Amino acid sequence: MRQFYYHLKTALENIQLNQTMGFFSLISLGLTLMLFGVFLLFYGNVQGFVQSMRESVQFSIYLKDGTDQNAIHKLKERLNDDERILSSTYISKKEALKIFNASFHDKGLIERLGENPLPASFEVIVKADYQEAKSLEEIIATFAAFSGVEEVQYGSEWLENLKTFLNLLRLVGVGIGGFLAVTVTTNIANTIRLHFYNRREEIEIMKLIGATHGFIKIPFFIEGLFMGAMSSVIAILLLFFLFDVAKDYLEVFLASMGSLEGLQFLPIKFLLGMILAGSALGGIGSYISLNHLLRLRNPDYVTKTP
Amino acid sequence: MFHVYKYYRKDFLALDDVNLKIEKGEFVFVTGSSGAGKSTLLKLIFCEERADQGQILIGGKNVSRLKERQIPFVRRNIGFVFQDFKLVKRKTVFDNVALPLEIVGASRTEIKKRVHEVLKMVRIEHRQSQRPAYLSGGEQQRVAIARALVNRPAILLADEPTGNLDEDLAMDIVGLLRNIQTAGTTVVVATHDRHLFEKISRRRLILEQGKIISDGIPE
Numbered sequence: 001m002r003q004f005y006y007h008l009k010t011a012l013e014n015i016q017l018n019q020t021m022g023f024f025s026l027i028s029l030g031l032t033l034m035l036f037g038v039f040l041l042f043y044g045n046v047q048g049f050v051q052s053m054r055e056s057v058q059f060s061i062y063l064k065d066g067t068d069q070n071a072i073h074k075l076k077e078r079l080n081d082d083e084r085i086l087s088s089t090y091i092s093k094k095e096a097l098k099i100f101n102a103s104f105h106d107k108g109l110i111e112r113l114g115e116n117p118l119p120a121s122f123e124v125i126v127k128a129d130y131q132e133a134k135s136l137e138e139i140i141a142t143f144a145a146f147s148g149v150e151e152v153q154y155g156s157e158w159l160e161n162l163k164t165f166l167n168l169l170r171l172v173g174v175g176i177g178g179f180l181a182v183t184v185t186t187n188i189a190n191t192i193r194l195h196f197y198n199r200r201e202e203i204e205i206m207k208l209i210g211a212t213h214g215f216i217k218i219p220f221f222i223e224g225l226f227m228g229a230m231s232s233v234i235a236i237l238l239l240f241f242l243f244d245v246a247k248d249y250l251e252v253f254l255a256s257m258g259s260l261e262g263l264q265f266l267p268i269k270f271l272l273g274m275i276l277a278g279s280a281l282g283g284i285g286s287y288i289s290l291n292h293l294l295r296l297r298n299p300d301y302v303t304k305t306p
Numbered sequence: 307m308f309h310v311y312k313y314y315r316k317d318f319l320a321l322d323d324v325n326l327k328i329e330k331g332e333f334v335f336v337t338g339s340s341g342a343g344k345s346t347l348l349k350l351i352f353c354e355e356r357a358d359q360g361q362i363l364i365g366g367k368n369v370s371r372l373k374e375r376q377i378p379f380v381r382r383n384i385g386f387v388f389q390d391f392k393l394v395k396r397k398t399v400f401d402n403v404a405l406p407l408e409i410v411g412a413s414r415t416e417i418k419k420r421v422h423e424v425l426k427m428v429r430i431e432h433r434q435s436q437r438p439a440y441l442s443g444g445e446q447q448r449v450a451i452a453r454a455l456v457n458r459p460a461i462l463l464a465d466e467p468t469g470n471l472d473e474d475l476a477m478d479i480v481g482l483l484r485n486i487q488t489a490g491t492t493v494v495v496a497t498h499d500r501h502l503f504e505k506i507s508r509r510r511l512i513l514e515q516g517k518i519i520s521d522g523i524p525e
Contacts, residue, residue: 003411017396202394208354209453210382211409212375 003215010219011226018195025191026227029184030234033278036180037239040270043169045263050162059140059154061122065093067148072120075146079122084130084139089123096121119150181281188227188285192220196293217290221283228282232275240265310360310370312346312516320346322516324360328494330460333487335503336496338513344496347513348463351494352386353377365460382410385454385491387464391446393438399425399449400434406457424452428482444475451482455491462486464495473501480506 015022063072072090079088091099096118126139136154144152196203203216247263254263266274312321321343328334336344349355350362353369362370369380393402400421407417425431428448438446447467454462464483468476480495480502487493497503503510503524512520 002413003408006408013396202396205392205394206405206409207378208352208381208386208388208392209406209409210378210457212378215378215409 003218007218007222011222014195014199014219014223015226018191018198021191021194022227025187026230026234029187029227029231029278030238032180032183032187033231033235033274034238034242036177037235037266037274038242039173039176040266040274041239041243043166043173044266044270046162046166046169048264050166058123058125059136059152061124061143061146061152062119062150063121063148064150065119067120071146071148075122075143075148078146079124079143082139082142084127084135086125086127088125091121091123093118093120181277184228184231184278184281185285185288188224188282189289191227192224192286192289193293195223196220196290213294217287217294220290221286224282224286224289225279226282228278228280228285229275230278231282232278235278236266236271236274307350308361308363310350310357310362312343312350312355313358319516321350321357324516324518326511326518326521328492330492331487331490333484333493333508334495335506335508335510336494336513337498337503337510339498342513343516344498344513345465346516348386348465348494348496351461352384352463353380378409382406382457383459383461385451385457385459385462387447387450387454387462387467389466389469391438391450393446393449393453395438398435398437399430399441402438402449403452403456406453410457420456421452424456427455427485428452443470444478447471447475447479448482451479451486455486459491461492461494464493466497466499467495468497468499468502476502477505 061075063075076088076090079085093116097116100118124143126136130136130139140152140154143149206216243263243265251263307324307326310321310324310326311319314320324343324347326347336347338344346355350357351364351369353372357370360370361368364380364384367380372380394405397405403421403424404417407420412420421434422431425434428451430445430448430452433441433445433449438449441449447470451464451467454464462483467483468479471479476499483493483495484506495502507523509523510520511518
């Protein structure tokens with residue numbers, strides 16, 4: 001603990017000593033990590049969108065015109081009894097027309113046809129546990145066989161595609177994340193190396209008066225952790241600024257695409273994760289750099305005289 | 307030291323079959339012309355260089371067989387006063403002297419107490435908050451001695467401790483080293499300064515081309 005105070009003090013002195021270089025390193029690291037943040041933001045929002053769509057997975061059971069009330073009643077009972085079904089709503093031909101008219105301004109369209117072409121239907125929402133493609137197919141098959149059922153429409157194929165896209169995105173994320181992690185680690189390793197060289201005389205003196213490699217390393221290691229964490233904080237601030245500026249435009253765009261979901265910033269656990277990950281990368285970077293520098297038995301900065 | 311050899315290159319023998327015994331609490335001058343091997347001898351004791359052949363025992367411990375990671379612990383028991391002082395430029399006199407204690411994890415109170423003690427001993431207490439650049443050569447040398455002593459080492463090695471100083475200051479520093487020896491520390495001083503060892507009657511080792519050619523207390 002006593003030594004920790006010394007190490008912390010030395011790490012802060014290191015940062016102060018190299019503040020100009022440190023500042024530019026932090027900005028460059030912050031920008032790098034921000035790129036990953038942009039990706040996370042994109043991924044998080046797509047995932048949120050898919051999740052919200054999953055919660056409203058539904059299918060429509062269209063009934064043949066003239067289906068008698070008895071058959072409709074039977075079907076309704078069956079739907080209520082089915083444990084896989086969360087809810088079902090009966091929409092009569094009249095109601096369907098009302099909905100149609102409410103959605104489209106061209107009210108004369110149906111009237112021009114003479115009679116109501118819209119079928120009566122059941123709008124069915126499936127419980128979350130049964131929203132997988134296979135379960136949905138089974139449910140649909142069950143109800144398609146009922147008397148009076150014209151057709152069962154299941155509009156979630158695109159959702160399956162979106163899920164595939166999400167999985168692909170996850171893979172891309174791992175790739176980008178890995179690449180950026182290497183970039184950040186290398187950058188911090190290099191910065192620590194420069195800071196180390198700036199203090200080479202002092203380090204040599206420390207070794208001569210009995211400092212172990214561990215003792216010499218710790219302040220630089222702390223510096224690496226701090227740099228990583230600070231870079232993440234800078235990345236988060238930049239990301240937040242960028243998000244705030246772009247949010248309104250993107251939401252208008254998404255609304256025009258039919259999405260009612262608002263854009264969300266990264267959740268707090270992601271932000272904490274980013275800071276921790278940045279810190280860990282800083283630690284790894286400085287560890288690699290210091291191990292290499294201190295392993296050199298006769299570093300070029302030591303002048304040996306006979 | 308038993309049959310110690312040190313090569314710097316294949317054809318340059320810095321120490322040639324050196325056999326030497328220094329008693330606890332002794333004061334020894336190591337002299338000889340430039341390149342005779344004085345500094346190398348001190349560096350071998352201090353483990354800054356490793357012997358190519360032979361054994362070096364310090365307090366019964368064979369330092370020539372130590373692993374790299376054990377060396378710092380040996381150095382903590384040996385104070386070394388470097389010719390070029392080797393003070394950390396950006397640290398104050400106090401912080402420079404406190405360094406060996408920081409390394410061993412001494413408490414704040416202990417550090418304050420011991421640093422003041424040695425600064426007082428070398429008479430540089432009044433400059434404790436200055437940085438080395440603002441001190442004279444003599445003052446820097448005192449700080450270097452204070453740092454070498456702060457851990458209360460059993461051995462104090464000084465490599466040309468008066469090399470950059472005028473005669474009066476040099477005698478002052480040697481007086482200081484003698485006081486340290488009187489307090490029980492073994493002191494080994496490498497120097498080519500004749501005035502120093504001619505005025506003080508102490509054991510003198512003369513090295514020539516890496517060999518000890520004379521060892522004894524001059525008349």
